[in-house]
Amino acid sequence: MAEPIQKDLISYDSMKEQVEREVFAFLDRAGLGVDDYPIPKISFEKGTTQISFTIPALNDALLGRFITLIKGQLDNVRIHSFGDGYYAFQALNKSLFKTDNILDNIKLEFFGLTANFRCDISKKGNLGQDEINLVIEIFKAGIATGKGDPVQHLKKLGATVYEDTGSLDWGYIAGYEEVKRQIRESIILPLKNPEVYDSIAKLTRKTFESNRPRAILFEGGPGVGKTTVAKIIAGEVKAPLVYVPIESIMSKWYGQSSQNLAQIFEAADGMGGAIIFLDEIDSLAPSRDQNMFEATRRVLSVLLRKLDGLDAASSTITIGATNRMHDLDNALLSRFDQTINFPLPSAKERAAIFGNYARHLSPEELGEIAAIGEGLSGRTIKDICEFAERRWARMLIIKQLPVSKPDYKYYRHSVKLWADKNQQKTP
Ligand SMILES: Nc1ncnc2c1ncn2[C@@H]1O[C@H](COP(=O)(O)OP(=O)(O)O)[C@@H](O)[C@H]1O
Numbered sequence: 141m142a143e144p145i146q147k148d149l150i151s152y153d154s155m156k157e158q159v160e161r162e163v164f165a166f167l168d169r170a171g172l173g174v175d176d177y178p179i180p181k182i183s184f185e186k187g188t189t190q191i192s193f194t195i196p197a198l199n200d201a202l203l204g205r206f207i208t209l210i211k212g213q214l215d216n217v218r219i220h221s222f223g224d225g226y227y228a229f230q231a232l233n234k235s236l237f238k239t240d241n242i243l244d245n246i247k248l249e250f251f252g253l254t255a256n257f258r259c260d261i262s263k264k265g266n267l268g269q270d271e272i273n274l275v276i277e278i279f280k281a282g283i284a285t286g287k288g289d290p291v292q293h294l295k296k297l298g299a300t301v302y303e304d305t306g307s308l309d310w311g312y313i314a315g316y317e318e319v320k321r322q323i324r325e326s327i328i329l330p331l332k333n334p335e336v337y338d339s340i341a342k343l344t345r346k347t348f349e350s351n352r353p354r355a356i357l358f359e360g361g362p363g364v365g366k367t368t369v370a371k372i373i374a375g376e377v378k379a380p381l382v383y384v385p386i387e388s389i390m391s392k393w394y395g396q397s398s399q400n401l402a403q404i405f406e407a408a409d410g411m412g413g414a415i416i417f418l419d420e421i422d423s424l425a426p427s428r429d430q431n432m433f434e435a436t437r438r439v440l441s442v443l444l445r446k447l448d449g450l451d452a453a454s455s456t457i458t459i460g461a462t463n464r465m466h467d468l469d470n471a472l473l474s475r476f477d478q479t480i481n482f483p484l485p486s487a488k489e490r491a492a493i494f495g496n497y498a499r500h501l502s503p504e505e506l507g508e509i510a511a512i513g514e515g516l517s518g519r520t521i522k523d524i525c526e527f528a529e530r531r532w533a534r535m536l537i538i539k540q541l542p543v544s545k546p547d548y549k550y551y552r553h554s555v556k557l558w559a560d561k562n563q564q565k566t567p
């Protein structure tokens with residue numbers, strides 16, 4: 141082990157201990173696990189101290205922060221490189237006129253263009269106290285800034301954040317009274333009145349643990365309103381919706397998927413509570429493709445750990461959506477507190493949905509097209525109404541007629557087209 145060569149230098153062992161102690165304490169206060177934010181790797185090789193750690197991002201704001209910290213702790217520094225994806229700072233000698241052995245001084249390097257952001261710090265021999273402080277401050281700044289703008293961070297990770305979905309309300313979804321009732325009871329009430337649930341648990345449990353649901357599964361075919369309902373919930377409880385399309389981010393991230401998923405959960409929590417919507421979690425279903433299997437296995441294990449570890453006190457709730465519930469891994473299924481089933485709309489509901497998109501039609505007309513449209517989902521009904529409107533518009537333009545409401549016949553025709561096509565598909 142290297143011994144201090146100068147008396148104001150700190151021995152390797154006590155430097156390592158100091159950095160690790162500060163880092164652990166900081167991560168703990170930030171509510172982050174060591175698994176999710178790897179602690180710095182510290183080593184001493186060939187007479188050189190090396191410290192390396194991941195940073196969540198490397199943007200202008202963060203670089204500015206790093207430069208301020210570096211200037212604050214080191215007297216003379218040279219920018220060694222400052223280009224896309226690589227930024228290096230080299231400390232100079234106390235006397236600027238002495239240029240010998242400059243490369244033995246502390247050097248800070250930041251890497252990463254779009255992912256895998258990292259900071260490497262190296263120095264010949266041991267570090268002084270100022271330099272140790274700098275290492276700790278840079279580590280903290282990276283995480284603090286990464287958390288500072290969770291929306292940007294989430295976007296980079298492939299999630300979409302809907303911050304104001306207040307304009308969508310329950311009236312937008314026609315019918316589905318049972319779904320709405322279940323959601324009011326199991327999601328909205330607990331999110332709006334957490335203290336009531338927690339007080340009860342404090343009265344009943346030997347050891348306090350939250351009785352509030354943390355993960356809910358939406359099951360139903362495509363176009364039955366799962367995503368829309370998640371947005372409405374977010375608007376109603378005034379929380380941002382973090383939309384995570386599992387399938388597309390799995391392919392976008394390659395080997396990084398599991399780490400990124402962990403970061404999504406943390407960033408969402410950093411927003412002070414959010415609705416995390418994991419769409420298409422079927423893509424985590426066991427697959428025969430060996431390469432894919434390895435990736436999904438790792439993502440699945442992070443997801444299981446995150447669902448287990450969701451802080452009871454946190455106001456983040458996770459909603460998973462699937463249309464192949466029976467293909468899902470049992471361990472994953474068991475993590476959901478409740479499943480809400482979104483069936484295809486009944487004939488009465490189809491009429492109500494048509495009523496939302498063609499409010500000028502009479503109840504009899506709505507009933508009639510709903511009856512022909514057996515098996516239609518809400519989305520297809522909306523598509524059919526749009527199709528009818530476009531055909532109507534085209535007709536008005538060609539005939540140079542003033543704007544008016546589309547004729548009932550146009551809707552009936554569109555539904556019939558759909559029904560005939562469907563007939564062919566299912567002999
Ligand atoms: N019950 C309903 N009432 C009105 N519109 C609906 C209904 N169900 C679905 N829709 C329409 O279908 C579209 C697609 O729904 P979406 O929430 O994306 O379904 P999913 O996520 O289940 O695939 C929605 O934008 C909405 O316009």
Ligand SMILES: [Mg+2]
Pocket residue numbers: 363366367368419
């Ligand atoms: Mg959807």
